[in-house]
Amino acid sequence: MEQSKAAFRERMQAQPVIRHERIAPASSSAMPPSVSKPKRPSFVSSTYASAPQASDLVAKQLFLIINILKSKDSPFSFDEIYQETGYDLTSSTNDELIESIRTNLKIISDFEAQTLQFRPKFDIKSKHDLLRLLESQKLSHGLEVDDEFKESFPNWQAAVQELEKSEDIIVFMNKEGAGAVPRVLFYNDSSLNVHMSEEFKTYWHQIKLPPEGDLEKELEKAGLKSMDTFSTKPKSVTKVKVKPKKTNKRIKLTNTHLEDIDLTKDFMGS
Structure with a gap:
């Protein structure tokens, strides 16, 4: 064993040694002109990423x-405006801001008179203006109490409460109970109101509706067909189990050397 190890060492030492030479990187001065390091763009600086774009700055000024x-x-x-913001709208240094003011739909600008005024979506100054606006609206749409409505009429809450109390408008709330706020306003057209006797109202409120699950059955008892929205849950489709087909398995004869021998004859003695 020791002799074989010694022989293996001798064979390994006899193998030629191949040395890989390392090529030193060429200096920047030795590099050819076509492979020179690309220059950084002149507009990139350490403060470029943090500095706001001109359009962003104008948008902030316009928002204020x-x-x-x-x-x-x-x-x-x-x-x-200058006292509030420090923006001089007569200076040529603010040309981009001035042009944005001219084209903004929410600002009424008069550069001859040097005045600016907010342009609301709805011209509402009082509850009477609100009532006229609702009267001109389509009954199917109403008026949504959104941000543009609130901007147009800052004192909208008191006006809505007064008009609802006098039954001039119908107010749909966003939810029931505490914390509910008006969501949609409708004009209460008195010509559409139908007079109902107190007896009929009492009888109407005494009628109890069946639970939603039994509503379809109750309608069928009354000879009425329910709408698709009240239909019961779709019946689950039962999958028919397909029985696997029987296959005739053929027995493989392994003792092929007995194919020509009649075993019944040999064992039965016939």
């Missing part, structure tokens, strides 16, 4: 001006 204009119904002068 619109919020100031919402604070009152009358116009603001350029001097008042």
